[in-house]
Amino acid sequence: MALVLLPGLNNLIEDISEEKKLPTQVVEAALREALLKGYERYRRTLYLGISEDPFEEEYFSNFDVGLELEDEGYRVLASKIIVEEVESEDHQIALQEVMQVAEDAQIGDTVVLDVTPEKEDFGRMAAATTKQVLAQKLRDQQRRMIQEEFADLEDPVLTARVIRFERHSVIMAVSSGLGRPEVEAELPRRDQLPNDNYRANATFKVFLKEVSEVPRRGPQLFVSRSNAGLVVYLFENEVPEIQEGSVRIVAVAREANPPSRSVGPRTKVAVDSIEREVDPVGACIGARGSRIQQVVNELRGEKIDVIRWSPDPGQYIANSLSPARVEMVRLVDPEGQHAHVLVPPDQLSLAIGREGQNVRLAARLTGWKIDIKNSQEYDQASEDTTVAELISQREEEEALQRDAEARLAAEQATRAEEDARLRELYPLPEDEEEYDQEEPAKTMAEDENESDGQSDDLSNQPDASSEQRSNEESLEEEDRAR
Missing domain, CATH: 3.30.1480.10 (NusA, N-terminal domain)
Known part of the structure; x- marks a missing residue:
């Protein structure tokens, strides 16, 4: 042809x-x-x-x-x-x-x-x-090159430009670096901020959430505006002390999409200082709030609470409920990480927050279960009784969990023994191949043992000729006696 x-x-x-x-x-x-x-x-x-x-x-x-x-x-x-x-x-x-x-x-x-x-x-x-x-x-x-290009990206925060809208998602153009071509990324509805105005060609800072393989579409970039990593990145760029390492961000709790429209997005950031003379909270806020204001502007007015981290759980919990004033923190169940926080009556609503947002973020930030209590109505004896019942219930549940895990381990061991026994009775093809490889060596060893045993038996048997001679001598003696 x-x-x-x-x-x-x-x-x-x-x-x-x-x-x-x-x-x-x-x-x-x-x-x-x-x-x-x-x-x-x-x-x-x-x-x-x-x-x-x-x-x-x-x-x-x-x-x-x-x-x-x-x-x-x-x-x-x-x-x-x-x-x-x-x-x-x-x-x-x-x-x-x-x-x-x-x-x-x-x-x-x-x-x-x-x-x-x-x-x-x-x-x-x-x-x-x-x-x-x-x-x-x-x-x-x-798309494959995009996946390889963005998968190992050191800086997960990108500048994105709105291109178009697909259903509830925003399709944005992002680039992995200077001189690199723009590629499309999807900003799903759940990762958008309620205060953002996604109009055509508007630019935003976005967090590269994942690079995943989508059926029939190949590698796809998914970005987020609600990820806590975006807050960390913005503070790192605005606070020189974080870049230098004298101040570190310990934890971040963010509620970018509250369950109710009456509650705005809010974030709590716990910071600590490596050097004693450096105030971590003041470094993050800046002179007259200049540094934190840049972060708030990028997040379109999101409320941000910067608190000081403490190794003392009680102090850390009290700080996390800022701006509310706390009288006392009782760690009623340290093992179960359960605390009672006593606040004055006028601080009760502030500590709880609108629809519980403040205490909810504090619990996420510290990892403790926090109960806000009115300090004037707090009955310690009654509360201790209730907590004791909860501790007892938790210990029972933990014991049941341990028993269930022990039973599961025993069942797995029994099943393994049964499988081993069945494989001995009914070997699988791979077992037979291993057996065939081991059998010649065993046979040779058994043959050697048998040959050694036969030689031992022969050495122990009496000599036939000597026995015959002894019989003949005994007959001659009987004839002479007659």
Whole structure:
């Protein structure tokens, strides 16, 4: 078959490579695969309206496309096995036919033949398939490179630009670095901020949440505006003491999408100082709140509480309930991390927060279960009784959990013993192979033991000739006696 010419093939590959930011080798591989799919389409169209499509899914696995860049064309090649009698012309070739060209050919060898159809026979449907497959393969390669590019990104916070909207998601354009092309990322509804105004071409700081493989779409970037990592990044960029290491962020609790519209987004940040002379809270807030105001502006007015971390759980819990004033913190169940916080009556609503947001964030930040109590109505004896019952209930649940885990471990051990016994009675094929390998060594050892045993038995047996002589001597003595 003649070479199918594609005028401007080299320029086409270079243009696609530059436009899609893909290596030329990747573009060539995608083009070969697209042309092969077009050839499959061409072969299938020959049976349209005549008979049912006879080709299986892997029928064309032995076909390939060879690009000849110098001549700007391509060929369709088929690898065929040499046989005596041909059953499939696409996969086999007769020995007599090959011997006309190569006399040393043998049955079982593989030959590569040119099966390129004429350009006029290729058809519009096959050409359209080639174009569609090429576009899809290029998109897949772009997404794959995106996944590799963003998977190991050191800085997870990117600058994103709004492109369009799909259902409840915002599609944004992000870039992994200076000079790198923009790629699309999805900002789902649950990761958006209620105060954001997502209009076209608006820019936002976003947190790269994950790079995952989406069925039928390939690698996809998912970004977030509600992730706590975004708050950490913003503070690191605004507070030089955090960058230098003299101040560190210990924990962050964020509620960017409150359950009710009447409650605004809020974040609590616990900070600590490595150096005694540095005030961690003051460093994060800045002179007249200049530093924290930059963070608040980027988060569109989200309330942020910066508190001092403490190794003392009671003090840490009291600080976490800021701006409420706390009288006392009772660690009623340290093992279960349960605390009672006593506050004045006028601070009760402030400590709890609107719809419980303040105490909820404090509990997340500290990891303790916090109960806000009115200090004037607090009955310590009654509360201790209630807590004792809760502790007893918790210990019972923990004991039941341990018992369940012990029973499960015992059942697994029994099941393992039963499996081992059954494998001895009914060995699996792999067990028989191991047994066959070990058996010759055992047989040789047993043969050696048997030979040693036989030699021992022979050495212990009496000599037959000596026994016969003793019998004859006894008979002669009896005759002389008579």
